Amino acid sequence: xxxxxxxxxxxxxxxxxxxxxxxxxxxxxxxxxxxxxxxxxxxxxxxxxxxxxxxxxxxxxxxxxxxxxxxxxxxxxxxxxxxxxxxxxxxxxxxxxxxxxxxxxxxxxxxxxxxxxxxxxxxxxxxxxxxxxxxxxxxxxxxxxxxxxxxxxxxxxxxxxxxxxxxxxxxxxxxxxxxxxxxxxxxxxxxxxxxxxxxxxxxxxxxxxxxxxxxxxxxxxxxxxxxxxxxxxxxxxxxxxxxxxxxxxxxxx
Ligand SMILES: [Zn+2]
Numbered sequence: 001x002x003x004x005x006x007x008x009x010x011x012x013x014x015x016x017x018x019x020x021x022x023x024x025x026x027x028x029x030x031x032x033x034x035x036x037x038x039x040x041x042x043x044x045x046x047x048x049x050x051x052x053x054x055x056x057x058x059x060x061x062x063x064x065x066x067x068x069x070x071x072x073x074x075x076x077x078x079x080x081x082x083x084x085x086x087x088x089x090x091x092x093x094x095x096x097x098x099x100x101x102x103x104x105x106x107x108x109x110x111x112x113x114x115x116x117x118x119x120x121x122x123x124x125x126x127x128x129x130x131x132x133x134x135x136x137x138x139x140x141x142x143x144x145x146x147x148x149x150x151x152x153x154x155x156x157x158x159x160x161x162x163x164x165x166x167x168x169x170x171x172x173x174x175x176x177x178x179x180x181x182x183x184x185x186x187x188x189x190x191x192x193x194x195x196x197x198x199x200x201x202x203x204x205x206x207x208x209x210x211x212x213x214x215x216x217x218x219x220x221x222x223x224x225x226x227x228x229x230x231x232x233x234x235x236x237x238x239x240x241x242x243x244x245x246x247x248x249x250x251x252x253x
Pocket of ligand 1: 117118119152153156
């Protein structure tokens, strides 16, 4: 069995992590769609870092849910498996899914990388502040708070969260990993869970994995999405409710 699973914010939301959409996504009355941009970071890196520090804390306090568990279980049974997630949290990993079976196409919120050069810090330290390990120097904050912005140990430029912001390109290496997986053959099962599939590349990849719908294309989402009309099976339930059942059916069959 060759399986591709695509997940989005809905799967994390069921662990209590707010999505960018709707009122819950707002932070200090600021719109995430405006904060998660290179422009916002250039204008006020401290503010953006404060937002990410709080988000990191919230993710650390959250637990994987039954959807994460079911996907990790399916990965163990499938001969070939890839999870393509738009989520930047670590809940899939904490549910037991190995890194080599997962692509975080929008990056990893716990990575801190230079805004100018290639230097990055993958530490997952317990501090709610931006990581300021021995290799990172902080500059004196200018706006009256003590958070500061970490600076690159190599070139001195401000460090930034290792995520893909609105208007930025997807990470080339991760795109290649998806392309390579799809090039090796079509999938018997494609599951798309907890995403409205608003990004064209998500729809394209899901359809490429299941050309002519030879296999199953299962959509698990409470609402209709742009992928719904292509699905061979629609499950209008939350992922944590539906996925354990679907995975047990697939493993049993
Ligand atoms: Zn640098």
